[in-house]
Amino acid sequence: MSAAVSIRNLDVVFGNNVQPALDLLKQGKTRQEIIDATGHVVGVQDASIEVQRGEICVLMGLSGSGKSSLLRAVNGLNPVSRGELLVQDGEQMVNMANCDANTLRHMRSTRVSMVFQKFALMPWLSVLDNVAFGLEMQGIGKAERQRRAMEKLEMVGLDEWASKLPHELSGGMQQRVGLARAFAMDSDILLMDEPFSALDPLIRNQLQDELLELQRKLNKTIIFVSHDLDEALKIGTHIAIMESARIIQHGRPEDIVLNPCNEYVRNFVAHTNPLNVLKGRSLMTGLDQLERLDEMLVLNREENSWFSLDPQGQLLSASRQQQPLQLHQWESSSSLSDLNEGTLVVASPDISMRQALEIRYQTGLPVLLREASGLVGVLRDRDFYHALLGKHFGTEAV
Template sequence: MTKPLIEISDLYKIFGPKPQSVVDRVKSGQSKEQILAETGHTVGLKAIDMKINKGEIFVIMGLSGSGKSTMIRHFNRLIDPTLGKILVEGVDVMELSSKELEEFRRQKMSMVFQRFALLPHRTVLENVAYGLEIQGIAKADRHAKAIEWMETVGLKGYEKQYPAQLSGGQQQRVGLARALATDAEILLMDEAFSALDPLIRSEMQDQLIELQQKLHKTIIFITHDLDEALRLGDRIAILKDGELVQQGAPDEILLSPADDYVEAFVKDVNRARALSVENVMQPPAYRITATTIEEALKQMKGVKQDYAYHVTDEGYQGVVTRESLIDAQNDEQKDLEQDIYEEVPTVSADSFIEEVLPESLVSDYSLPVVDEEGNLQGELERSAVAEIFTDSTDEQSTTNSSQNGDLSKDKEKSPAS
């Protein structure tokens, strides 16, 4: 098993004059409010354990005061923990000297801030090249590299502009280009898109996903927005009052919330927009591998339903039914050919349910999930698609029933009834 790139173990952060003096209170389970009232200390993080894999987008989310921004500042030791370990590629960053820590920050991690943090008196080009300047890269080389990254994030032609001349979205692109230009393996993004207009924010999310497909950076992304977390994250960690309440893949968070707090987060999420076909598809139940009608009919005898997926060495071919095979045999057709297949669209495992919802609802058959090479990966059942809406529908029905029941009782008590 591949070792995680970053490991956080039993991490505590307590703000106040004597944080060590209240560690035992925190460990014994005293509440954040009680500790603040009795000691004047604030619990920022409590018993955090995280493992972050190389090349993934790991999202840390929570409401204001949950500890997510405190957490991200521990990775590059902008904040030192009260207790716990922070390992990056097996190196305990708490043991780094001041000089080693400075080099670690320059070479290993880059940060993208919510409010852009650009230098107003420097041009866009100089801002993008700033991290390289700090690294001691020659001017011509750092400018050449900065121009490459500006083109990558869509800022070609803005080299001589100043930050104040740019829109919010363009300023954040400068910040992103600056972070990427240093070639740091780990990218820290603290509410990087939250100050942007919704449309620009969506465009920046798209660009980050597109860049990640090429760059495979390890990205730690902070947000308070669950829709953003679900869209970007390979895995998500949810914090509440400094504690980690759940972490997992987006579909795990969405379909299996750990407690009422997480459930409150996910209840209003558009599941069809957040879940992919891969999250809900099943292995294909029945395959036919025959090349002739006669062989196919023999194989269909072992099929409980009246259709199956025809798969050959060349990959997925189509959906065949028992009835169509019998008709073909009656017409003295020998081989399985194109005209025997039902008109059933294929879908990709990467597609979101929202994209394939119309096809899944009108098809008489489960939709075949086929990859780019033509391999049959699974099937998307209509019932599986319906189930992702069940919880919210059932909850609404229960609420409505309860309300209707209360209304009935009120009518019984009413003199007019």
């Protein structure tokens, strides 16, 4: 993979003649001290982050943390005061910090699109014309831009509403129009500034699912601002948590939940729903912690269930109450309907906690986890309980 957006030691300061504020930043002064001394507001301070092609990077933080200020610097809405902000343009990277007006216009019209929180639809234009508006600005002919706009409306399930005006649509439908408009531009990079925050929870959850499905089809690079951690954990490939204009921690959702870098992040993730982020590898009890009897390892002593491995660590057999258990290798194409009560499922350690719980409920048995090299662990009820209670997983003796 390669970076679609590379941000290096970036400062964004709002105001005229920002150099005195930048000098104070270099001296280690706080945002409040800089406001008091200069009247300038520090929106982003010393931010460094890379967003890889095809990923969804979520900028998280409380109100005023700098997440929207950083997002808007990517397409030049907020000018860069110091540092570099490189955005991919074909085979080259354009520095948005110092590009000329023509280059900036090119990047906004062909490389970077934005989806706003307030929809930003033009009320006098039809849904179709709203989606096609950016294409019109590019000089694309009417027939072609309407064809492309209709294609994107079909993609978001609004083709039958093409002739309607925005006020005739619900909030969730209007947000879909905003998504269709951004996708119609066929930009490589999408900037999304809290696009679902004004919507009802059920509609919001539905649009999150739809965004993930669209991303699987289109594989865009998305930078997404949110103040909702569960939303970030659900949709983000990586998350950057911001506080007081600085990026505090950047990493995969599971890593941030399991290894918060400081008390601020720890408090931030304390009440998150583990079902949305944790994987089997983080939950499992390792084979070395299981009770052994000769070549057999205990699944559940009360139920008298066991399994055995060959010398290479591959599963040989499994039984409960001295009766052999049916084995099922869980794949991405597998369905819960394929499973029966008493089926022992073998899955990848990358299985989600939610899916593993569903398998456990369907089969009534623990879930074995296997890599190419062999079995590595098991997910039992106590492992799920530990995760739901926010305990540190896999550290207690079994």
